[in-house]
Amino acid sequence: MYINEAIENQEASTFFKTIKPYQTFSICALVTILCLAFFEYHTSIAEEKETLSIISNPKIDDIYFLDFRLLSDKLRPTEKYRLAKVVDITGDIITLVYGDFYYQRQNAAINSIKYSQLSYKDYFQSKRYDLHLDVIKSMRNTQAIYLAKRPVRGKLFNRLVGPEKHEQPSSYLTYGKKENISGEAFLNEKFSETNLESAFELFQASSNLGYAKGQVNLAEMYINGQYVKKDFEQALYWLKQASLQSYKPAILKYGIICKQVELCNIVDFYQELTAAGVNIKVRKLDFELSK
Structure with missing residues (x-):
């Protein structure tokens, strides 16, 4: 052995x-x-x-990494990759803004985030693109979107993906604000069987008190069919109430939903806002990606 x-x-x-x-x-x-x-x-x-x-469950502030050569044939040789950010979601319509810079390499796009470039005020263009979720998924299937990242508390790679927001403290009582904040908390609650019912009731209370953000949140519950049946007519009603207060998110969302309702006339809507003294500064919105 x-x-x-x-x-x-x-x-x-x-x-x-x-x-x-x-x-x-x-x-x-x-x-x-x-x-x-x-x-x-x-x-x-x-x-x-x-x-x-x-891609399947988009959220505001999601960052898409784009191979823009698959979206445009009018690029320079060094213009290949680009970033986009989700700035709004209205039903199945995802609103994107595109970065103002092109990159020659994929790692350069990632480094732009790590170097805090996305926190610059003018990094993203002001033009908005309203794309159906199916279009976003198609962009993924063709590898036009080759990567997607979701920030946590507004940060990706520990860097802000937008300008830092400073909320001014107010000593004035805003009717409906407290109800809206409580409604948003219930809406984000995942482990409660009655969260949507509670959110709906609180958004209703907030809306009836005339709080614009609460009215938009109530409209979105009608748009998405959360707790209630989908009802674009009710959504348009509450979006109009918020729009009459010069609340820009409501004006933009109204335009998106109006295009999906046969009898809705967006020109009449803008004229009604103008007659009410609302200063409309809404840029032209694209429903298809413009090359």
Whole structure:
């Protein structure tokens, strides 16, 4: 028994002695390459799942990484990649704004976030693109959107994805604001069976008190069919009430929903706002990506 072990140890020692130093280096390099390839593969799979999840269930502030060569044929050789941000969601319509910069390499687009470029006021263009969710999914299928990331508390890679917001404290009582805040809390509650009912009732109370943001939130519950049946007529009513208070998000959302309602006339809506003294500064909205 001891003789056999001695022979095996001697053979093993002889084997390692026969390996040249450069062969040892080659083996280590090969193992390292295989480990890196394995890590990159699993990272790629994880990013693919994350991207599909984000695309299927979009949220405001989501960042899309675009291969713009698949969207436009009027680019310079160095203009390849671009960033987009979700700034609004109205039913199945996703509103995007595009970054003002193009990048030659994909890692440059990521570095722009890490270098806090997205926190600059003018990083994203002011023009808005209203795209149906099916169009967004199609852009993913064609790899026009090759990656999607979701910020946490407005940050991605620990950097802001928009200008820092400073809310001015107010000593004035705003009717309906408290009810709206409570409604939003219930709307975001995932582990309550009555959260949508409570949110709806609070948004109703807020809307009846004339709070514009509460009116928009109530309209969105009608648009999405949350707790109540989908009702674009009711949604348009509450969006108009908020729009008459010069609340820009309501004006923009009204335009999106109006296009989906046969008897809705957007020109009459704008004229009614103007007659009420609302200063309308709404840019032209595109429902298809303009090349």
